[in-house]
Amino acid sequence: MEPVIQLSLPLFDPPAFDDLLQQRHACGILTVIINRRLKHGWQVKVLPFSGKRQLSIPPFLNEAPEEIKNCLIGWALLPCRPQRSRKKTVREQRSLFEKKIWNYIESLPDVPRRMSRFNPDDFSGNARGHSFDLREVFDSVNNSYFGGSLKALVRWGNAGSRTSYHATKTDANGHRFNLITIAGAYNHRDVPRFAIEAIMHHEMLHIAVPPYKKNGRAVIHGKEFKSGERKFNWFREWRKWEHGKLPGIVRKTGKA
Ligand SMILES: [Zn+2]
Incomplete structure (x- = not known):
């Protein structure tokens, strides 16, 4: 009773x-x-x-x-x-x-x-790109920076899309999944390896350092996140490349 x-x-x-x-x-x-x-x-x-x-x-x-x-x-x-x-x-x-x-x-x-109808199987074949297999990139960054501890499904965003993001999803049985979507703009032969690893590292860091609330607002890229981001070996090269080279690639993929 x-x-x-x-x-x-x-x-x-x-x-x-x-x-x-x-x-x-x-x-x-x-x-x-x-x-x-x-x-x-x-x-x-x-x-x-x-x-x-x-x-x-x-x-x-x-x-x-x-x-x-x-x-x-x-x-x-x-x-x-x-x-x-x-x-x-x-x-x-x-x-x-x-x-x-x-x-x-x-x-x-x-x-x-x-109401979730999210089905993890839908994303199994969606990771291969023109130069990079996101699954392989994820595993390699996971081993180098997170001790292989993170789990996520990875997929490419729409062709030419500019935003990458991390989301948690729940399938019909109530199991939670991390889902990382990498901007379609990164799916291009001119994208160097360090850049795809950097954006992957950034999104994976969102799993390792989840957002928290402060004064009622969600802190997504807080202090801990930013210092974690700088631990990535090519962080500066990536920031430079994203400002200098990515816009040109976006213009190209946008037309493709
Ligand atoms: Zn972010």
Whole structure:
């Protein structure tokens, strides 16, 4: 027996969509369908011939409180082609419903995680470039600077893209992954080895020195990060090269 857990449970489950539809005598007009492929949004479809409506929602909205469920139903029942005189009212009602629903979604701490469809297998073949295999670069920097301790998936960004970044992702089973994306601009024959290693080192350092909060703001490139960055052997050459040579490569790849 663990009464503490009992106390944290809500006293009543929110009413089911079917109950709410019945209350409104709307069962014959609207059905609600749970669509696992929807991430955050919801949508309504008007079926041909019958004119009945189908509201599709992501699974987590099926657990929403009564008020939000009523907003979803109200939203789905708004006229698609209102009379001219009612157009403005309908538009206002719609945006009020949407605002309430989004406020609710954004108040949930774990929606993006629960909804994740991130699949690590998608990135297995995405590391080979024109001159560099990012997997090989990652492993070599990992061994030289991090004692082989870091783990991440690596991939190239879109052709000509200029930003590299590190992100953590969660797959459908709740496992966390580091994902490093290297700017497509670096995927070029003119990029020297030290530069690709430097940008990789920078992104890997984000795993080793994670961002923290200070006065409510996220510190990403803090003191510890910057001193870690300078431990990379060709740090200065890289900074110089990025300012002097990379822009020319970006211009070339942009056209390719
Ligand atoms: Zn950074």
